[in-house]
Amino acid sequence: MMTALLILGPFICVWAIAVVFYCLGRRRANQLRLAEISFSHSIQNRFTPIMMNRPKTWLAVKSRNSEDVARSMDLVDLQTCASSRGLNEADPDQIFVSPPVNGWIVVFGERLPDPQVDIDECFKFLSDMSERLGHVQYFHGNQGLGHHAWVKLIERQVVRAYVWIGETAWNQGSPTIAEKKSGMRAFDYFHDDDAYSNWEAVRHNVEQLPLLASIWSIDPVVLFDMSVRVKPGWIGRFSIKRTEKN
Secondary structure (H helix, E strand, O other): OHHHHHHHHHHHHHHHHHHHHHHHHHHHHHHHHHHHHHHHHHHHOOOOOHHHHOOOEEEEEEOOOHHHHHHHOOOEEEEEEEHHHHHHOOOOOOEEEOOOEOOEEEEEOOOOOOOOOOHHHHHHHHHHHHHHHOEEEEEEEOOOOOOEEEEEEEOOEEEEEEEEOOOEEEEEOOOOHHHHHOOOOOOOOOOOOOHHHHHHHHHHHHHHHHHHHHHHOOOHHHHHOHHHHOOEEEEEEOOHHHHHHO
């Protein structure tokens, strides 16, 4: 028996290593495919009204555990649900937490803070989420009004933040390479010109928002890919206290 193990041992080890590398290769190939889907869909749909394909407001959280993200957000009435249902049937009070895609989890729902309503509450919410979850990104785009926002926080530290709600409400950190490459423009505080006279720049920012998201993290359009829609996500609600605030 010992002799047989000594003879077969190296072959078993080689096969085991080959299986591990095969599994890792398959996983990486799937990640690259989803990343390609996200980026290509962002390119293809950048001129399509954002509300047709994406939520108006969403978070991207760097994590591979949807339940941990949902519980860290203090969501109540938590339950698993098919992603297809969460994407299409969630009611206005529900928050949908997607399954992980390429190491990112997308969170959206009408109860996420709107910077137009209260920019201070928006800042506090994002700071708290970043303290609990680490790397959090926030995106907001309203084509009708032109309001838009992109924010990146890591461990409660604001890496980059820009919010425009008819005027610049928050501009912190240096513009990123992704913003520059996308041709996005950030107005300074108390910009002398009437911002609405620069509507083309405002419109361009909203249209390029999904592309920026796909470079920073993930464009939520990838959630509509069938390989993701069949995976389970989570739905829940903010506590009454949180809901009343909004």
